[in-house]
Amino acid sequence: MGFTMPLVELHGVNKSYHSAGKTLRVLKDIELTIEEGEFVAIVGYSGSGKTTLMSLLAGLIRADSGTLALRGQPITAPGRDRGVVFQNYSLLPWLTVLENVRLAVDQVYPDWAKQKREEQSRFWIQKVNLTDAMDKRPAQLSGGMRQRVSVARALAMDPDLLLLDEPLGALDALTRAVLQDEFGRICQEAKKTVLLITNDVDEGILLADRIIPLSAGPAATLGPSIAVDIQRPRDRKGLNRDSNFARIRAEVFSYLRGSRPKRPLAPRHEALTEPLGLEAALEA
Amino acid sequence: MRPYLEIWNLKKSFALPGGGEQVVVSDFNLSLEKGEFVSIIGHSGCGKSTVLSILAGLAKATEGVAILAAKEITGPGVDRGVVFQAPCLLPWLTAEQNVLMGLDEVMTTCTKTKRQHVAQEYLELVGLSGCEHMHPRELSVGMRQRVGLARAFALAPKMLLLDEPFGMLDSLTRFDLQEALIEVWMKHRMTAMMVTHDVDEALFLSDRVVMMTSGPNAHVGEILNVPFERPRDREAVLRHPDYYRLRERLIGFLEQQASHSPAKPQKFPSQKATLAAALAVS
Numbered sequence: 001m002g003f004t005m006p007l008v009e010l011h012g013v014n015k016s017y018h019s020a021g022k023t024l025r026v027l028k029d030i031e032l033t034i035e036e037g038e039f040v041a042i043v044g045y046s047g048s049g050k051t052t053l054m055s056l057l058a059g060l061i062r063a064d065s066g067t068l069a070l071r072g073q074p075i076t077a078p079g080r081d082r083g084v085v086f087q088n089y090s091l092l093p094w095l096t097v098l099e100n101v102r103l104a105v106d107q108v109y110p111d112w113a114k115q116k117r118e119e120q121s122r123f124w125i126q127k128v129n130l131t132d133a134m135d136k137r138p139a140q141l142s143g144g145m146r147q148r149v150s151v152a153r154a155l156a157m158d159p160d161l162l163l164l165d166e167p168l169g170a171l172d173a174l175t176r177a178v179l180q181d182e183f184g185r186i187c188q189e190a191k192k193t194v195l196l197i198t199n200d201v202d203e204g205i206l207l208a209d210r211i212i213p214l215s216a217g218p219a220a221t222l223g224p225s226i227a228v229d230i231q232r233p234r235d236r237k238g239l240n241r242d243s244n245f246a247r248i249r250a251e252v253f254s255y256l257r258g259s260r261p262k263r264p265l266a267p268r269h270e271a272l273t274e275p276l277g278l279e280a281a282l283e284a
Numbered sequence: 285m286r287p288y289l290e291i292w293n294l295k296k297s298f299a300l301p302g303g304g305e306q307v308v309v310s311d312f313n314l315s316l317e318k319g320e321f322v323s324i325i326g327h328s329g330c331g332k333s334t335v336l337s338i339l340a341g342l343a344k345a346t347e348g349v350a351i352l353a354a355k356e357i358t359g360p361g362v363d364r365g366v367v368f369q370a371p372c373l374l375p376w377l378t379a380e381q382n383v384l385m386g387l388d389e390v391m392t393t394c395t396k397t398k399r400q401h402v403a404q405e406y407l408e409l410v411g412l413s414g415c416e417h418m419h420p421r422e423l424s425v426g427m428r429q430r431v432g433l434a435r436a437f438a439l440a441p442k443m444l445l446l447d448e449p450f451g452m453l454d455s456l457t458r459f460d461l462q463e464a465l466i467e468v469w470m471k472h473r474m475t476a477m478m479v480t481h482d483v484d485e486a487l488f489l490s491d492r493v494v495m496m497t498s499g500p501n502a503h504v505g506e507i508l509n510v511p512f513e514r515p516r517d518r519e520a521v522l523r524h525p526d527y528y529r530l531r532e533r534l535i536g537f538l539e540q541q542a543s544h545s546p547a548k549p550q551k552f553p554s555q556k557a558t559l560a561a562a563l564a565v566s
Contacts, residue, residue, distance in 0.1 A: 046454040047424075169454075172328045173481045174542055199454035237539055240532035250522055256456055257518075 005072055007193050008034035008057070008161060013066035015052055026052045028219040030066065032212070034161075034195060039187060041196040041204030042222070043252060044214030045260065050197045053214070054165040057195065058084050070161060080108045083154030087166040089146040091138040091153075098134045101125055101153045108157045124156040125149075127186060144175040151183065155190055162187070164196040168203065177236065180206055188232065201252050205245060206234055213252050215259030223255045286354065287315035288475050289339075289443065294348035296334050308334050310501045312348070314494060319473040323486035325534060326496035327541055332479040335496075336447050339477065340366045353442055362390050365436030365444045369451045371428040373420045379407060380416040383435045390439050406434040409468045426457045430464060437468050444469075446478035450485065462488055463518065470515055483534040487512075488521055493534060498541045506537060 013030035016023050026049040034040050044050050055061045056068060059078040068075040070082070078084075091100050101121040109117055125134055128148040138146055147167055154162055167183070168176045184207050187194050198204055204211045205228055213223040230244050239245040294312035297305040309331040316322050326332045337343040339350055341360035350357045352364070373382045383403040391399050407416055410430040420428050429449060436444060449465070450458040466489055469476065480486055486493045493508040508530060512521050521527060 045456045174327050177542075199456050201455065237532055237535045240528040240535065246522070246528050250519075253459075253522070254519070257459070260460075 004036070006033045007036045007038075007071060008032065008195070009067070009069045009072075010057075011067045013056065013063045013068060015049075015056065015061070015063050025219040026217060027056075027063075028221045030222055032222060034193060036193055037191060038210065039194045039196070039208045041198060041208035041211045042214050043198055043201050043204045043211055044220065044256065045216045046199055048214055048217040049220040050199075050214055051165055054084075054163055054195075054197050057161075057163055058082060080157055081160045082163055083157050083159035083161070084163045085147070085150045085154050085165065085167045087169045089138070089143075089150050091146060091149055093138050096135045096137055097125060097130055097141070097149050097152075098122070100138070100149055101156050104153045105156050120156055121152075124152040127155070127189075128152045128182070142175070143171050144179055147171065147179060148182075151186070155186070155192070160193065162192045162194045164194060164198075166198055167196075169199070176203075180236075183207065184233070201249060201256075202236075204228075204252070205230070205239065205248055206236065211248065211252055213255045213259070216256065216261065223259070226251055288318035288320075288353060289314075289316040289477075290349075290351045291315070291335070291339075292349050292351075294335065294338065294350065295346045296331070296338065296343070297346045307500050308502065309499070311503045314504055316475055316477065318475055320492065321469065321476045321478070321490050322492045322494060323478045323480055323490040324494045324496050325479075325481055325483065325486050325538065326502065327481065327498050327538065330496050330498045330541075331502035332496055333447050336445050336477065336479050339443075340364055340445050362386070362439055363442040365439050365441035367429075367432050367436050367444070367446045367449045369448045371420075371432035373428055373431055375420050378417045378419055379412060379423070379431045379434075380404065382420075382431055383407060383438050386435055386439050402438055403434075406438040406468070407431070409437070409471070410434045410464050426453050426461055429453070429461060433461075433465055433468065437472065440472065441474065444474050444476040446476065446480075448479055448481070450482075451480075455482075458482065458485065459518065465489065466516065481538075483531055483538070486534065487527065487530060488516065488518065495534065495537045495541075505541070508533060 010030050010032040013027060014025075015027040016025045030053065042050060042053065052061070056063055057075065059075050059082070062076070092103070095103065098121055101124060102117060105117045105121050109120070112120075122134070125131060128151055130145060130148050130152065133141060133145060138149070141149070151167070164183075168179050171179065180203055187207070196204065196207060201211075208228055211226045211228060214220050215223060226248055228248060230239065230242055291312060291314045295307065295310045297307040297310075299305050312335060324332045324335065334343065338345050339352075339357060341357055341364070374385070377385070380400070380403050383406060384399060387399045387402055391402070404413075404416060407413060410433050412427065412430050412434065415423065415427065420431070423431070429452070432449070450461045453461060462485055478489065487510055490510050493510060495505045495508065496502055497505040510530065511526060512524055
């Protein structure tokens with residue numbers, strides 16, 4: 001195999017937030033490389049800077065220093081080469097499922113015939129098993145269904161990189177499990193490069209080729225990359241019989257717990273800046 | 285000797301508007317020894333919390349009885365400490381004042397200073413020393429739940445009832461809170477019942493895990509004995525040769541229950557056997 005450029009490259013990325021005369025260092029010296037077709041999961045505590053990292057990749061905010069590149073091109077703004085799915089769905093409430101997806105398709109493929117754009121939208125809605133809900137509005141859908149729409153919308157734009165930011169965080173355990181299985185299947189079928197950000201180690205192991213823990217903040221940094229050498233398809237129950245599962249789990253837990261400051265606990269500094277999910281999703 | 289807590293043929297149903305009834309829980313039988321920590325796992329909406337509310341005295345059973353320390357439970361009382369998913373703190377009171385609220389009710393014979401000492405001691409036990417004078421809004425969700433734990437433990441109740449106490453926290457922060465909980469619990473070993481759907485949480489904390497079937501007519505499905513020695517260390521528990529075998533069994537049960545549609549009446553061939561198992565515990 002000849003030399004191929006990694007799809008995503010981050011070098012020495014730093015990011016701080018400033019608020020009321022105080023500086024909070026969120027990310028420190030982030031190094032990350034993702035190859036084409038890989039499914040990478042970044043796992044870390046809430047408030048450690050996961051969403052900040054995602055917002056940098058989505059182009060919603062700029063790094064203080066360091067470089068971020070997609071196919072060798074610097075990431076400076078949101079773009080159609082990245083599809084983003086946030087925890088809060090970011091659907092337009094007055095549009096139906098089909099219209100929400102088509103809105104994105106229209107933006108990305110303005111020169112396609114109307115028929116073709118419609119087909120593209122329907123195809124991805126069918127992929128996420130929402131054909132029966134095509135004409136429903138978000139308010140008529142459950143949380144799990146809304147998140148399916150977000151995924152259909154992101155994939156219908158045929159992005160080079162799919163960014164999933166705690167996509168299942170707001171769902172109950174059962175719905176979460178169903179959607180994990182579905183996402184796993186869809187991502188395999190679509191052969192997309194995926195970066196998943198989650199606080200659920202098991203979700204990472206179930207879905208990803210590699211897991212990278214993000215240390216507890218402030219000044220969070222990425223830990224060692226751990227290969228998930230477990231055959232696919234993976235099932236939640238059967239994983240417990242795989243010695244690799246226990247080993248990977250122990251490695252991730254041990255790194256994350258070791259990175260966390262001992263008592264006293266940090267007072268809350270959650271969400272100094274909440275990125276606008278809608279903008280990235282629709283390339284505002 | 286009688287078990288410390290006995291639940292006999294508990295049933296909870298609601299009358300439907302058009303006549304008839306919706307049976308949430310039926311034939312629920314369970315006994316706890318004094319000092320036992322038992323978790324109930326099951327899917328959302330299966331009726332786990334209904335059982336806990338009846339034990340807390342916040343809901344009335346349609347049929348059946350619950351007996352705690354040889355006394356039938358008929359209403360709420362200070363002999364049971366309850367911790368809910370949301371910490372339910374009073375926002376205008378500090379952490380210490382929130383803990384003192386209950387203490388002032390129970391420790392009426394003590395001086396104010398003595399009560400303050402108790403409140404401070406429990407806040408320290410849950411890792412909140414230095415935060416006594418902070419208001420809930422200044423605390424993270426995890427810290428607020430720690431105050432909730434301190435408040436429940438400070439009353440030294442006969443029994444602790446925990447309803448998905450860490451459900452609002454991310455799966456990693458949850459670990460820290462579980463450790464704080466078990467550390468305080470080890471000091472008193474009060475009888476505890478916790479509702480959860482997190483299998484790792486159930487295995488780390490409990491002596492037994494009760495698997496509850498999905499409703500309607502939810503009842504005790506199977507009971508798993510957790511063999512890990514106490515005091516428990518997280519890493520050691522995760523490395524225990526039986527850990528993943530037990531975990532698989534719990535996940536297997538939950539998956540099997542998930543495949544049953546809750547809308548349809550359910551048949552469980554093992555019902556008789558498991559009921560016997562539940563009763564044999566006493």
